[in-house]
Amino acid sequence: MNLILSLVVGTLFAGGIYLVLRRSVVKLILGLVLFSHGAHLLIFLMGDGLVKARTPFVRAETGVAPPDSADPLVQALILTAIVISLGLLTFVMALAYRADQAVGSDNLDDMTSTDQL
Amino acid sequence: MAHHLFLPLIVPLLSAGVATIVSRRRIWARVIAVAATLFNLGYGAWLLVTVAVMGRQVTQAGGWVAPFGITLMADGLSAIMLLLTALLTLVTIMFSFATIDARQERFYYYPLLLLLMFGCSGAFLTGDLFNLYVWFEILLVASFGLITLGGSRAQLEGGLKYVVLNLFASLCFLVGAGLIYGVAGTLNMAHLAERLNAIQEPTLVTAVAGFFLIAFGSKAALAPVFFWLPTSYHTPSIAVTALFGGLLSKVGIYALYRVFGTVFQSELARLAPLILAVAGVTMVVGVIGAMAQVNVRRILAFHIVSQVGYMAMGLGLASVAGLTAGILFMAHNIVVKTALFLIGGAAEHLTGTGELKQMGGMARREPFLAVLWLLASFALVGIPPLSGFFGKLGLIQAGVAQEQWLIVGVAAGVSLFTLFSMLKIWNEVFWKKAYSDLSHLPRAGAGLLAPAVILVAVSIALGLGAAPALEYSVLAAEQALDTAGLARDVCGPDSCDTVELAVAR
Numbered sequence: 148m149n150l151i152l153s154l155v156v157g158t159l160f161a162g163g164i165y166l167v168l169r170r171s172v173v174k175l176i177l178g179l180v181l182f183s184h185g186a187h188l189l190i191f192l193m194g195d196g197l198v199k200a201r202t203p204f205v206r207a208e209t210g211v212a213p214p215d216s217a218d219p220l221v222q223a224l225i226l227t228a229i230v231i232s233l234g235l236l237t238f239v240m241a242l243a244y245r246a247d248q249a250v251g252s253d254n255l256d257d258m259t260s261t262d263q264l
Numbered sequence: 265m266a267h268h269l270f271l272p273l274i275v276p277l278l279s280a281g282v283a284t285i286v287s288r289r290r291i292w293a294r295v296i297a298v299a300a301t302l303f304n305l306g307y308g309a310w311l312l313v314t315v316a317v318m319g320r321q322v323t324q325a326g327g328w329v330a331p332f333g334i335t336l337m338a339d340g341l342s343a344i345m346l347l348l349t350a351l352l353t354l355v356t357i358m359f360s361f362a363t364i365d366a367r368q369e370r371f372y373y374y375p376l377l378l379l380l381m382f383g384c385s386g387a388f389l390t391g392d393l394f395n396l397y398v399w400f401e402i403l404l405v406a407s408f409g410l411i412t413l414g415g416s417r418a419q420l421e422g423g424l425k426y427v428v429l430n431l432f433a434s435l436c437f438l439v440g441a442g443l444i445y446g447v448a449g450t451l452n453m454a455h456l457a458e459r460l461n462a463i464q465e466p467t468l469v470t471a472v473a474g475f476f477l478i479a480f481g482s483k484a485a486l487a488p489v490f491f492w493l494p495t496s497y498h499t500p501s502i503a504v505t506a507l508f509g510g511l512l513s514k515v516g517i518y519a520l521y522r523v524f525g526t527v528f529q530s531e532l533a534r535l536a537p538l539i540l541a542v543a544g545v546t547m548v549v550g551v552i553g554a555m556a557q558v559n560v561r562r563i564l565a566f567h568i569v570s571q572v573g574y575m576a577m578g579l580g581l582a583s584v585a586g587l588t589a590g591i592l593f594m595a596h597n598i599v600v601k602t603a604l605f606l607i608g609g610a611a612e613h614l615t616g617t618g619e620l621k622q623m624g625g626m627a628r629r630e631p632f633l634a635v636l637w638l639l640a641s642f643a644l645v646g647i648p649p650l651s652g653f654f655g656k657l658g659l660i661q662a663g664v665a666q667e668q669w670l671i672v673g674v675a676a677g678v679s680l681f682t683l684f685s686m687l688k689i690w691n692e693v694f695w696k697k698a699y700s701d702l703s704h705l706p707r708a709g710a711g712l713l714a715p716a717v718i719l720v721a722v723s724i725a726l727g728l729g730a731a732p733a734l735e736y737s738v739l740a741a742e743q744a745l746d747t748a749g750l751a752r753d754v755c756g757p758d759s760c761d762t763v764e765l766a767v768a769r
Contacts, residue, residue, distance in 0.1 A: 190438070224441075227394075239428065249415075261421050
């Protein structure tokens with residue numbers, strides 16, 4: 148299962164990078180979306196991976212979580228990262244929409260006015 | 265437990281909230297912004313002294329014991345950065361009073377500035393790698409808002425590239441943070457330093473360190489991932505450019521110093537030649553890029569890239585002497601770079617354009633502004649006794665002591681080209697005769713000059729008071745590289761591993 152998930156992460160990264168390198172702003176944003184999904188799944192793999200485990204509640208009598216409990220930290224990390232990338236990607240989309248209105252094009256090659264001398 | 269470390273975070277956050285509510289009434293928003301910034305400035309000064317007297321300040325968020333909860337910590341480097349962040353925000357706000365468009369000002373300008381200060385302060389105070397990622401995102405969101413505030417075509421074009429490339433760097437950071445958790449099983453910097461320096465299989469750690477190098481390197485605008493900076497920094501209002509130019513790329517450098525000084529200390533020696541090469545290329549590319557430009561702010565933006573190379577050189581020397589000089593140079597550069605943007609920006613504001621060809625005659629029209637420019641640009645180039653001299657001297661001395669001749673040669677040579685660019689602006693903006701009649705232009709009032717005067721005064725003070733500044737930089741560099749002391753301060757007298765095992769048992 149972990150192997151499949153690793154392959155999924157790799158595919159997401161590859162697709163993300165391919166799309167980021169395209170000229171279209173929409174594809175660029177889709178690339179960032181894929182890349183961020185890849186990053187989130189990668190964090191997930193860095194815990195125990197995809198295994199069947201118990202909820203990580205600490206037992207009152209021993210003060211210790213059962214040994215086969217899942218790693219709660221990675222889930223907290225992913226949740227934080229998902230929320231952040233949701234907000235940022237929303238901002239990028241709004242920005243791209245405004246840029247498209249101002250420039251009248253979806254092509255990054257038409258957006259070079261700030262680089263020209 | 266130094267719970268006071270929460271204050272410089274809570275105050276800007278709450279003030280940003282209040283300033284958002286009252287943003288229709290400009291006066292109130294201004295008062296709140298200045299008050300919050302003054303508080304952080306005072307706190308930063310106090311923290312600077314406290315760290316020097318009492319050593320590293322540490323507290324745990326929510327009272328969770330060290331390697332489990334989120335650690336906030338302040339050492340000399342954090343204190344310097346916190347103080348300079350507040351100083352820059354303050355002068356930026358002062359400069360905005362005189363320059364910024366009233367509509368932009370009402371459009372949540374001050375809340376965004378305060379959130380930027382909030383994010384930067386958090387990044388300088390956190391002792392947790394994932395938390396650092398979160399702070400980076402907070403300051404990025406605020407900077408996204410500021411760089412596109414106004415919504416002109418240039419801002420949207422430049423802003424899009426700024427946003428996308430920074431987002432990509434953030435994702436690299438996130439991947440790195442995820443991988444490091446997989447390798448070491450912790451995200452607390454003190455704990456990470458302890459574990460990674462003892463790890464048996466260094467190849468994987470080197471690969472992960474590469475992710476961090478790319479992430480922080482592109483936030484710091486190191487070559488070859490600096491392109492977002494010169495394409496976007498000249499597009500927003502002058503005050504915003506000045507703040508970004510002074511502060512934002514240095515947050516990336518701070519993160520490099522922090523993470524490679526502690527967490528990846530064992531990797532630093534291995535990666536040092538690469539970092540030095542990157543630093544040298546960055547210096548050269550930045551300074552050559554600046555030579556081609558014919559706009560005040562765009563020349564200065566390329567010089568940010570060039571100067572960041574010097575700071576990376578401080579890290580690449582991988583020694584206390586190198587890091588000391590790097591910190592001293594960074595402190596100087598944060599102040600002087602912003603001063604140059606404010607002075608050049610003031611000339612641009614008065615003339616109504618930043619294109620060198622259409623400017624001129626400013627030395628006769630505004631002699632005081634011209635004197636400020638000369639002082640700040642000489643400080644940037646590194647002419648004694650101004651502040652830039654001692655940082656560069658330290659870097660070159662450290663390089664010579666470690667026999668890194670190539671980087672020493674590049675660093676010295678790039679200084680000459682920096683002088684060339686500064687003189688180009690001097691000639692075109694201040695010295696040459698004006699083509700048009702300047703008498704109808706507005707005069708530079710106290711509101712336009714005061715921010716630059718403050719920064720130039722700080723720069724001169726840093727130069728004249730170089731001995732204490734250097735002493736403090738030594739302290740900051742030693743603290744930043746002292747992983748054993750860090751683990752002791754964060755996790756208590758036993759190691760972080762001991763604390764974790766004790767709880768697990």
